Amino acid sequence: MKKSFILIPVVLALASCGGQKTTIDHQIDKYATVTVPAPDLSGISENGKEVLNLYRFAAYEADKIYWKQYFGDKSLMDSLASPDIKEFAMINYGPWNRIDGKAFVEGYGERPAGVNFYPADITADEFAACGLPDKDSPYTLLRRGDDGSLKTVWYHDEYAAEIEKIASYLTAAADITIKPSVRNYLLKKVEALRTDDYYDADIAWLEMEDSKMDLVLGPNETNDDQFEGIKKSYGALVLLKDEGRSSLLGKYAALVPELQKELPCKEEYKVFNPGLNSDIFVCDALYYGGSYNAGIKEIAINLPYDERVQAERGTRTILLGNVIDAKFNSVINPVAELFLVEDSPNVTRNAFLTNLAFREMAHGLGIKETVTGNVPVEKALGSHALTWEEAKGNVVGAFLAANTFKYPDLELMVSRENVIATFVASLIRSQRFGAGEALGRGNIMVFNYLMKNGALSRNGSAKYVIDYDKTMQCLQDLSSTILRVQAEGDLATAEEFEKEYAALPEGAVEDMRIMSLESIPVDVKFNFQH
Numbered sequence: 001m002k003k004s005f006i007l008i009p010v011v012l013a014l015a016s017c018g019g020q021k022t023t024i025d026h027q028i029d030k031y032a033t034v035t036v037p038a039p040d041l042s043g044i045s046e047n048g049k050e051v052l053n054l055y056r057f058a059a060y061e062a063d064k065i066y067w068k069q070y071f072g073d074k075s076l077m078d079s080l081a082s083p084d085i086k087e088f089a090m091i092n093y094g095p096w097n098r099i100d101g102k103a104f105v106e107g108y109g110e111r112p113a114g115v116n117f118y119p120a121d122i123t124a125d126e127f128a129a130c131g132l133p134d135k136d137s138p139y140t141l142l143r144r145g146d147d148g149s150l151k152t153v154w155y156h157d158e159y160a161a162e163i164e165k166i167a168s169y170l171t172a173a174a175d176i177t178i179k180p181s182v183r184n185y186l187l188k189k190v191e192a193l194r195t196d197d198y199y200d201a202d203i204a205w206l207e208m209e210d211s212k213m214d215l216v217l218g219p220n221e222t223n224d225d226q227f228e229g230i231k232k233s234y235g236a237l238v239l240l241k242d243e244g245r246s247s248l249l250g251k252y253a254a255l256v257p258e259l260q261k262e263l264p265c266k267e268e269y270k271v272f273n274p275g276l277n278s279d280i281f282v283c284d285a286l287y288y289g290g291s292y293n294a295g296i297k298e299i300a301i302n303l304p305y306d307e308r309v310q311a312e313r314g315t316r317t318i319l320l321g322n323v324i325d326a327k328f329n330s331v332i333n334p335v336a337e338l339f340l341v342e343d344s345p346n347v348t349r350n351a352f353l354t355n356l357a358f359r360e361m362a363h364g365l366g367i368k369e370t371v372t373g374n375v376p377v378e379k380a381l382g383s384h385a386l387t388w389e390e391a392k393g394n395v396v397g398a399f400l401a402a403n404t405f406k407y408p409d410l411e412l413m414v415s416r417e418n419v420i421a422t423f424v425a426s427l428i429r430s431q432r433f434g435a436g437e438a439l440g441r442g443n444i445m446v447f448n449y450l451m452k453n454g455a456l457s458r459n460g461s462a463k464y465v466i467d468y469d470k471t472m473q474c475l476q477d478l479s480s481t482i483l484r485v486q487a488e489g490d491l492a493t494a495e496e497f498e499k500e501y502a503a504l505p506e507g508a509v510e511d512m513r514i515m516s517l518e519s520i521p522v523d524v525k526f527n528f529q530h
Contacts, residue, residue, distance in 0.1 A: 024085055024104065026516075028084060029519075030432075031091055031522065031523050032330050032331075033526075034330065034526055035526075036284075036527065041240075044213070048212070051213060055169075056286070057165075057169045058169040058170055059287050059290075061165045062218070062290050063293070065234040066290030069116055069117065069224070069234060070294065071095070077089040077105075085104065088104060092295055093295075095108040096111035099432070099434040112227075114142075114225060115225070117141055117227070122150070127228065134152040136228075136230060138219065138231060139156075139219060140154055140231075141155070141231075155219060159234075166217070167193060167194065170189060170215075171190060179208075181208040182213075184207070185201065185205050185207075188203075189217065192218065198218065198304070199308065201218075206314065207313075213241070214241065214318070216236065216239065216318070217237075219232035219233060219234050220235060220291070220304075221233050221291045222378070223437060223438055226383055227383065228382060229382055229383045229385045229386050233290065235290035235291035235293075236290050237288060237301075239283035240284045242282040242321050246280065246283075249282060249354075252280055252358070253278045253279045256274050256278045256315075259400050260272070262400065265483040265484060265487070266484070266487075269366070269367055269486075269487040270366070270483075272311065272368050273311060274364055274365065275311055275312055277313050279314070280361075281316065281318050281319070282318075282321040283321060284321050285320045287528060296437075297327075297524060297526075299319070299327055300318065300319045301317070301360065302316070302363045307368035307369070310364055310368070314364070317360040317361055318360075319360070321353075324349075324353060327523075332422070332425050333347060334520045335425050335429040336425040338518060338520070339428050340424065341463045342463070344425075346420075346421035347421045347425045348418050351419050351421070354413065354418075355422055355423055358397035358398070358401035359398070361400075362392060362393045362396040362397035363389065366483050372488070372489075373489070377486045380489025382491065384491065384495065387438040387441045387445070387502070388442070388482060388486060389442075390441075391443075391446055391478075392479075395446055395482060396483070398419060398475055399476055401414075402419040403416075417468060424456065431444060431447060431504065434504075441502045444505065445497070445502050446478065447505060448503075448505050449501055450474050454467060454470050455467050455473075458507070485497075
C-alpha cells in the first residue's frame with residue numbers, strides 16, 4: 001500500500017533467441033507503459049512552477065532513500081549487464097519479483113521478510129527478546145553492532161545526506177511560495193524529516209487546503225515490512241489538484257463521522273471518533289517515487305496514519321485521477337469485458353473512482369487500538385496486520401459505497417450494481433498481484449470468500465456471474481469479521497482465516513493465462529511528460 005502465485009523461475013541474463021521473448025520480457029510486458037501528458041500549468045504562476053520543480057528534486061532524493069530501505073545499493077542493479085533484467089529491477093526496486101518474492105537476478109535468494117530494515121539473519125525470537133526501547137518505532141532500523149548485538153538507528157541519522165538535500169529543496173520552495181499554508185507545511189516537513197516526529201507536519205498538511213499543488217513525501221507505508229509490519233517506507237508523490245473532480249467528490253468526506261456509525265459491527269468496535277475535517281481531493285500525478293512507484297502502483301492514498309491526528313483533524317484522501325483513468329482503460333474495463341459478460345455494462349469509471357474514495361476513507365474508520373489492552377492493531381496482529389487492513393479498506397469501502405443510496409442528497413454518480421460489478425472486476429484482475437504482498441493476499445482472501453459463499457459463480461463459458469444480493473451480504477459479514485479481528489487483536493483467527501482464504505483460487509491460473517493472451521497488463525509503468 002505488500003506468495004504463491006505462478007512460480008516464476010529465476011531468470012539469468014538470457015538472450016532472446018530467434019526473436020522469441022525471454023521470461024523476463026514477458027514479465028516486463030505485464031506492466032503497460034502509460035505516457036502521462038505534460039500537465040496544464042496555465043493557472044500556475046512562475047513561482048508555482050519553480051516550486052513544482054523543487055518538489056521533483058526533493059522527490060528524487062526520497063526515491064534514493066527507498067532504494068536503500070528496500071534493497072540497499074542501487075548501483076548493483078544499475079550495473080546489470082542485461083538491459084531487460086535491469087529494466088525489471090527498476091520496476092521492482094531490486095532483484096525480487098514483487099508478485100512472488102522470488103529472485104530474478106543470479107546470486108540472490110528469496111526476498112527477506114524484513115528487506116533492509118533488519119539484519120538478514122534476525123529471528124522473531126531475537127527481536128522479541130531485544131530490549132531496545134526504540135525497536136518498535138516505525139522510523140528506526142535494526143542493525144548489528146561490532147559485537148553482533150542489535151542496535152537501533154534512526155532514519156534521520158541513516159539517511160542524513162538525502163534528508164539534508166530534501167530539506168534544502170523544501171526550504172527553497174518555502175522561501176518562494178506565496179501561500180502561507182504551503183510555507184508552513186514545507187518548513188514543518190523539514191523539521192519532521194530531521195527528527196522523525198511527524199505530528200506537526202501532518203497537521204500542517206491537512207491545513208494546507210488552498211494550494212493547487214501538493215507534495216506527499218516521507219515514510220508512510222508499512223507494506224514492505226513483512227517481518228514485524230511496523231517499519232515505514234519512504235515514498236514521494238508530486239501532485240496537481242483536479243479542482244473540478246475534487247469538488248464533486250468532496251461531498252463524500254463530510255460523511256466520515258456518519259460512516260463510522262454505519263459500520264456493521266458491535267458498538268464497542270467503533271469507539272474511535274474520526275476528526276470532522278476529513279477531505280477528498282482528486283489530483284493528477286506528476287511524479288511517482290519510492291514505495292508508491294514500486295511494482296503495483298498506488299492509485300489512491302489516505303493519510304496521515306497517526307491516530308492522534310485522525311481524531312483531532314481527520315484524514316485526507318487523495319485519488320490519483322490521471323493514473324486511475326489509465327488503469328481503468330488499460331486493465332479494469334478490459335477485464336470486465338472478458339470475464340463479466342453479463343455484468344460488464346455495470347463496470348464504470350465513476351464507480352471505480354467512487355470505490356477508491358470509499359476504500360481510502362475506510363482506512364480511517366474502525367478502531368486503532370484493541371478494545372482490551374489498548375494495543376495498536378498493527379502490533380496485535382503483527383505481520384498479518386497489513387493484509388487485514390488492505391482487506392478492510394476494500395471490503396468495508398465497497399460495503400459503504402454500495403449503501404450510499406441512504407444519502408440521496410449527494411447526487412451520486414453510481415448505483416449499487418455499478419459499485420459491486422466494478423469491485424468484482426478489480427478483484428479478478430488483482431489475483432495477478434499474487435500472495436507475496438499484503439495487497440495481493442487481502443484481495444485473494446476477499447475473492448475466495450465471495451466464491452465460497454455463492455456471491456460469485458461461473459457460467460458454462462467459465463465467465464463470472466454476480467449475485468448482487470449475496471455479494472451485499474458477504475460484504476457485510478466479512479466487514480464484521482475484519483472489524484472484530486482488528487478490534488480484539490485476534491491473531492489466531494487472522495492466521496486461520498488466511499490459511500483458508502489467502503491461497504490462489506482454483507481457476508485463477510487459467511484466468512491469468514487468458515488475460516496474458518489478451519495482452520491485459522497486470523499494472524502500468526509511467527512515462528511522465530514535463
